[in-house]
Amino acid sequence: MALGEFDLIARYFKRPVKRAALGVGDDCALLRPTPGQQLAVSTDLLVEGRHFLSTVAPERLGHKALAVNLSDLAASGASPLAFTLSLSMPRAEERFLAPFAQGLLALADAHGIELVGGDTTGGPVLCIGITVMGEVPPGHALLRSGARVGDEIWVSGHLGDARLALEVFRGSLSLTGDAFDHVRRAMECPTPRVELGLALRGIASSAIDISDGLLGDLGHVLRASGVGAELDLAAFPRSAILAAQSDDWQRTCLLTGGDDYELLFTAPAERHEEVLLSAASAFTPVHCVGRVVAPERGLVVTQRGTPVDLAGLSAFDHFKS
Amino acid sequence: MALGEFDLIARYFKRPVKRAALGVGDDCALLRPTPGQQLAVSTDLLVEGRHFLSTVAPERLGHKALAVNLSDLAASGASPLAFTLSLSMPRAEERFLAPFAQGLLALADAHGIELVGGDTTGGPVLCIGITVMGEVPPGHALLRSGARVGDEIWVSGHLGDARLALEVFRGSLSLTGDAFDHVRRAMECPTPRVELGLALRGIASSAIDISDGLLGDLGHVLRASGVGAELDLAAFPRSAILAAQSDDWQRTCLLTGGDDYELLFTAPAERHEEVLLSAASAFTPVHCVGRVVAPERGLVVTQRGTPVDLAGLSAFDHFKS
Incomplete structure (x- = not known):
């Protein structure tokens, strides 16, 4: 089942935000950082065949794509705040997107963070780009x-x-x-x-x-x-x-x-x-x-x-x- | 000329940061958001053949990859703060990376923002993922x-x-x-x-x-x-x-x-x-x-x-x- 880009964003990834001032669906998301905290930022790009096998269950892949980014926050001693998602894939298929979103958002919920922005596009292989943001008191980050x-x-x-x-x-x-x-x-x-x-x-x-x-x-x-x-x-x-x-x-x-x-x-x-x-x-x-x-x-x-x-x-x- | 992943990050994209507390090279970058400002975040993924032609000069491509993200900040009325870069490409070649970085960083300099984090990886076609962060006073974002x-x-x-x-x-x-x-x-x-x-x-x-x-x-x-x-x-x-x-x-x-x-x-x-x-x-x-x-x-x-x-x-x- 082929879906338009905007339809699929809305269907699988758009949820009401709780912590952010504005979530998916405008030009930018708007976050409310805690005054006085430093913002920890990390980004990872996962490419099919390089970082994961095509045999992986979509739900696990959704989990892993966010997990590897949260792992960077963990290594910095930062508290997770929010993340963005970029997806490039040959076809927008419900049988992939539904479980992928489920695995991704379940891990996000477990850490109390929100998907605040994203981009989806066609491309020859599945690529998943996530940028995660967290907070840490000045001078307390693990380096x-x-x-x-x-x-x-x-x-x-x-x-x-x-x-x-x-x-x-x-x-x-x-x-x-x-x-x-x-x-x-x-x-x-x-x-x-x-x-x-x-x-x-x-x-x-x-x-x-x-x-x-x-x-x-x-x-x-x-x-x-x-x-x-x-x-x-x-x-x-x-x-x-x-x-x-x-x-x-x-x-x-x-x-x-x-x-x-x-x-x-x-x-x-x-x-x-x-x-x-x-x-x-x-x-x-x-x-x-x-x-x-x-x-x-x-x-x-x-x-x-x-x-x-x-x-x-x-x-x-x-x-x- | 083939370069290792860490070498090429250091050679083309790692520069001393001025505004950020910590730039490229640790698990996370550390930014100092202005207390009381909202954080505007946007992400875009550009895929060769979809968003740009393989004939584009690398310097222009570097410019455009950041420009389309800055455009999202512009549409929100946000002041640019920093950005991350994810690159996936078949080969890490100096003749591409040097001019690409030059175009990218020249536009970043023009807007007084820094590349604070990134990820580079192999992949079948060139994919460029950028997440840009900016600041806007609460209630002043253009929606x-x-x-x-x-x-x-x-x-x-x-x-x-x-x-x-x-x-x-x-x-x-x-x-x-x-x-x-x-x-x-x-x-x-x-x-x-x-x-x-x-x-x-x-x-x-x-x-x-x-x-x-x-x-x-x-x-x-x-x-x-x-x-x-x-x-x-x-x-x-x-x-x-x-x-x-x-x-x-x-x-x-x-x-x-x-x-x-x-x-x-x-x-x-x-x-x-x-x-x-x-x-x-x-x-x-x-x-x-x-x-x-x-x-x-x-x-x-x-x-x-x-x-x-x-x-x-x-x-x-x-x-x-």
Whole structure:
């Protein structure tokens, strides 16, 4: 069923706004930022075949498109405010748009934020662009540049399951039944760690979300902070499904997995207990996986005292793959 | 020359921020909104082959991608603050990115706004997503819903040249030399009417920018305001190049042209002189082309007293073309 552009916007995405002064349907949306707060802004573009497979259920895709953006707010310790959506697709079909909007807006509702503007257009493949806005008190945002020598390095949740699912789709690995459902859900339905990001304000010294693989994203923190890092691979949290794979696959998925959308953050070692309490208050498991060292040490990963060979592992790059 | 994603962001788009607290390169950008102002937000997605031709010079494309977003701020009477950029493209090539960034950032500089965040990724065709943010005092935004019976209807600049250029590219019309250069520039380098939008705050009763053709965009205003309109086609501003075309082409280009990015606005008839003075203060020509009538009158277009047949004319729809 083909719908006109304006019809489909109205049908699936236009809802009465509660927080905003004006929502979808004028040239601009109008928001009421809290006076004195800084505005945190992030944008992500998801392209079919690059960031998601055409086999993904539309409801999950709607969830994920917003989740990866909320994950950026989480990594900054910002409280979500509103978002815009751009959609480009070959055909405007109800059987896609209805569940896509449902997944997207359910996650928005869970975080109390509104879709305030958008653009839909034809195009050869499905592209989903979201820009999310949040608020943070001045000086309280979590940055990549705040890691200090001696800090502990933490990750939330567990890593690598999304990569496992991707390798199953690629045919490199075989998983069936519940195990496949679990890792597929990790890939298609990531949980943005918004509550954890808020709880870590004033405690974490730096943060980033793990979207391109831990090593690549940690690299951003190390460069921005001018420090090095030692990681203990044995301390990395992982699912039972990943733990059942070969050492090679575990290392690959944990260190370069991508699509995890967990938070990687640093905090002073003396605040170890505070980190655990804050994470518990956000109902989010966290694990200490290493520590920040002097920059000349670079990045060292060991497993039970033995250096792990990082050759052949590299961060995901959308133009280098 | 192929570049990695992070390299190309840094090389072409990362500049020191002046107004923002934090620019490109962290999970979120951090802006400092003016306390008490509303935040105006708009987003547009441009797809190669739909919104621009592959023959457009990259510098002009960079200009246009931001211009169409600034045009939405203009139509809301908002003052530009900052923008984000998402790019999807088959290859990251310096010969495209360098001039694209130059055109984009030159227009940003002209309006004193900064690129504060972005995302670049591979994809089958070039897609450019921009989200722009601006500020407007509460209650002062120009909306589509404020037109009242008796108001005059105005347009800025002149209409239809962008459509002429498109028809030349399509082979339906023939133009050469300076005439073609002129209409091609209208299509590829629209001027966002930001200053006019600001000058019309408190004077105009409604406004919209003309992106999908005058009739379609006026239709949004009429529906949102619950009114009708009478237009005098003879009063429409047009270039000498368009005026030299057939009556049929003039009507088509003026009424359904699209890609004009001029402002269509209404204002009380007794404020006619104020409109002219405000437009002059913004160095923007404006013309009164009709008036707002009761909703049951619908939309009537006449030319020197004779009704113009609107059958066969329709607004551009990205999924209906």
